[in-house]
Amino acid sequence: MKAFNKLLIASFKQFFRDRTALFFTFAFPLLFMLIFGLVFSGGGNISYDIGLVNNDDSATSTGITQAIEQVPLFKISEGNLEEKMAELESGDLRAVIVIPKDTESRLILGETADITVYYDPTQTTSAQIILSALSEVIDEVNQQLTQQPVLLQLVEESTLSKQLRDIDFLVPGILAMSVLFLGLFGGLPIVEWREKQVLKRLGATPIRRSTVISSQVAYRLVLAVLQTVIIIAIAYFAFDTQILGNWLVLLGLVILGTLTFVSLGYLAVSRARTSEGAIPIVQLIQFPMLFLSGVFFPVEILPDFMRPIVAALPLTYLGDAFRQVMVDATPLYPLGIDIAVLAGWLVICMVLTIRFFRWE
């Protein structure tokens, strides 16, 4: 235990004297968040440009139009179908709502009228928000029309009422990215120790190899928790992003994610002789992982044939788990699956690392 503590303290002393490490651990994720935050938040609440095509000149359709216009999230512009569809395609509009011609007459006859929404499915985030806001409005209108008493009411603390913005989606992504970096790059100091014969020097003392490795992993875990606290604090104070989920679950996920990526990082460099040789290997894992796991943009953008890759990457599951726990976003997978896949990766990487890792 004495050896473990001394090595851990030594690691922290070195870390706080290493400006590059400090920058990449703390400043870099924050910079990332600030830039994205400023781009997305635009100084206030977001509104979506929505096109409205009212083909039914009736009191009912006017009522529906008014109800839709009252949604604070929507900026409505009316017009005809071709015009609005062209704007949607060119990206000026996020969605087009069409109220069909004989809405009122159908309703009087007791028939259903279909209100159609056109949207760009690649804009998942905004599409989801628009659709759920819209269905809420339609439900309300429905109720007024049918005059049925409300017996069962869903009291909804929906993400919508919390104004889930892009920045709120981004914060869990940045946290996942930071855990990925911290873990993957965790192998590099070991390569440096191998290259400069520090591992050999430690091997000349009675210290156990398991003590050396566990102190390094513990060091990474502490850094990961520190980093998480800072990211969440900035997200809260600068962008008012609230953490909705359970803090202990979040802490558990940070630890699991760090362990998984540390072991992947160790596996990646288990045979590398020099830092120069190790860095490209780590980057080769890091970049595809970052772009293919939906941490910063929805995976729906990617072509279908890449989906299996997305579904295989551990970062997909960490990002998904963070989103669920932090901002209560719609899950891609149940939390249990996220945890199981991460744990699976952890075990496989550990077994392979033990098999392939070269001490010298």
Next chain:
Amino acid sequence: MLTIEVENLVKCYGDIRAVDGISFQVAKGEVYGMLGPNGAGKTTTVEIIEGLRQADSGRVSVMGMDVTKAPDKIKQRIGIQLQAPALLPLLRVEEVLDTFTGFYRNSLPVDELLEMLALQESRKVLAKNLSGGQQQRLSVAMALVNDPEIAFLDEPTTGLDPQSRRGLWTVIEDMRHKGKTVFLTTHYMEEAEHLCDRVAIIDHGKIIASGSPQELITNYFEERAIQFEMDPPPPRAVLQGFPGTTNVAINVNEVVIYSKNIPTTMSAILKFAEKEELTSQLKDLHVRQATLEDVFLKLTGRKIRE
């Protein structure tokens, strides 16, 4: 009492027999030196004894324990200095030592170690900012953290200035006075002659001679050495024909003639030089006692630091 026993050690790398059947013993309290050129197999041998490498065959016992069976027990009681200093660059000198004290059950106070290696003034300096000599001294201090019964020092004075080298010799002599064993590898012959109770000369993975420095010199040399420079040097056949000459070594312009009869050999050299005066100048002629360097030269035909 024997503290290190090595029997028929063999270690191959591919086709190269880096250690080729080495056997020797070191008594407790001895300063034992292993001499040889780079690549002779010194470091490999030492690292097998330390338990850092596995031998292909042979047996090593340290303080009565088999090195392959009780490496951790042995490591508690020995101190190891590697050729590469292997420091953590962003730790201060005193922090490096303090970290290492955590690895042993018993350790010396950091202050005492700093004093022993004259590092008090640089105790707050980051390891990466140390000069080569300071790094080397810190590296020795790291080997002495646990007040070891046997200290293995692998070329500890390489790269040191003469003053630091003398300082380190004092450290080694102090260890001897305390009854500790020091296992030293070096390619400085004068260092081995000064410090070592016994030395083994190793070349191509084999011990080619061993004994106390004085024994080696007298065993291999009834003769003394006559050394001079000539440009160009005389042909070897001519030199070997001088009366009293037993052996000749020529290294560029430097000539060493080993002779059992200094006056006759000397007068032959002077006559030859007089005759050749116009084509070749005789310089720096002197007679000296043979040294370990000469023993090495005689045994291998090479200088140790070629």
